[in-house]
Amino acid sequence: MKNKLTIVKVGGFIFEDEYKLDSFLSNFSKISGDKILVHGGGKIASNFSKKLGIIPLVLEGRRVTDKETLDVVVMTYAGLLNKKLVSKLQKLSCNAIGLSGADANLIRAKKRSIENVNYGYVGDITHVEKNILQKMISSDLCPVICSLTHDGNGQILNTNADTIAAELSVALADLYDVSLKYCSEMPGVLEKLGNYDSLIKTINSTSYKKLKQKNIISDGMIPKLENCFHALKNGVDKVFVGSIDILNSEEKSTQLKI
């Protein structure tokens, strides 16, 4: 029987409220069994960019990561935010170890090729070094992984945190029974915008198509759910999308099923 592993991805919103962050980390530290935390931090990076006089460039709804922006992203994700999470988890007796994809060659990526748009230093994952993660986990360490990868040729790359969480889950699915939990500001997928009582408890491939047609699932929720289905189709046991409350109870969330 495989060990249970919970992979939690939390969005950058969590850093905007210290009380909420502490409460989230307290619940995270109480998850029984092995666990990994994946985080982004786009909003905080944007704030620092502005302070440094770097104007964020967004093309077709996606951020362009030029050299200067990448530096800010690395400073924010791997520095400020990752070490905040790690030191706070240490306080909670969770032996956290902060990592980027470059550390221990954990996550390799390929710089996205220029087709219509040059997104700059953005990476698409090519390989996850699952054995080193397993070694860490079996040493009772809790990996806290920020949304950066590397190309193996000296270049750090900015990579979507949802995608990192999905690819880690897939890579580790033959070693563990993986539950993947996406925590965002929303309680899951809502039938009616803003109406929390209209939470959709389960979405499968068929209902997903219908919900997209009806425009109930749109914009940023599409790539997130694509990541969910990718994980499920590649051996991940359970996938949930919800608010930070899903760490307490999976009831208040949307569970994805194939």
Added chain:
Amino acid sequence: MKNKLTIVKVGGFIFEDEYKLDSFLSNFSKISGDKILVHGGGKIASNFSKKLGIIPLVLEGRRVTDKETLDVVVMTYAGLLNKKLVSKLQKLSCNAIGLSGADANLIRAKKRSIENVNYGYVGDITHVEKNILQKMISSDLCPVICSLTHDGNGQILNTNADTIAAELSVALADLYDVSLKYCSEMPGVLEKLGNYDSLIKTINSTSYKKLKQKNIISDGMIPKLENCFHALKNGVDKVFVGSIDILNSEEKSTQLKI
């Protein structure tokens, strides 16, 4: 017989010249046997502080780390510089893993108590978790450690990189034959300021006292050499102070002896 372990500390100057950095890392990656890299980055952090409008406060020759400065220091050391070193070492087939003292509870410290001066978020080391370092090293990982520690209570602390290198060396001295190499902009201790031919090849406790009396050793060199003697007195095998050339040849450096 114990394995050989080389601990190299390099100052922030190395980040000011990309060519020099690459050459240093190439030589570092070629060190045979187990190795650890410790780095600071004060100058780069100061530059970012200025860009963000934070005025560095220096009291009695030492930097005061207030909350805002600490954030910049964490971003610079654990983010920008640490990940630059790690990704470049990965390119050189050196399986680097970037760490702060908070990661894996590696280096605990106590916030310096306020006596005459409040230095802010500065930590004095109380414990090094040597077993986890040994596990990493025996997994063929190369720890790259930035000059940050934590208090175990959720607080990251700024800690002198020379001191971190010395304390790591001392902690690991009963597991390895440790050589500690301090790389700075100077080729070692010079008898005559600016005259590289006047390099002092060896300094022991007796000659150290005399050189201090003659003011040949002064200012920042004093705490550095105090760290060296602390390491030697506590089991570290060899200690050298020199330029980055000591990675090639120990000839062009000052060796400390008890």
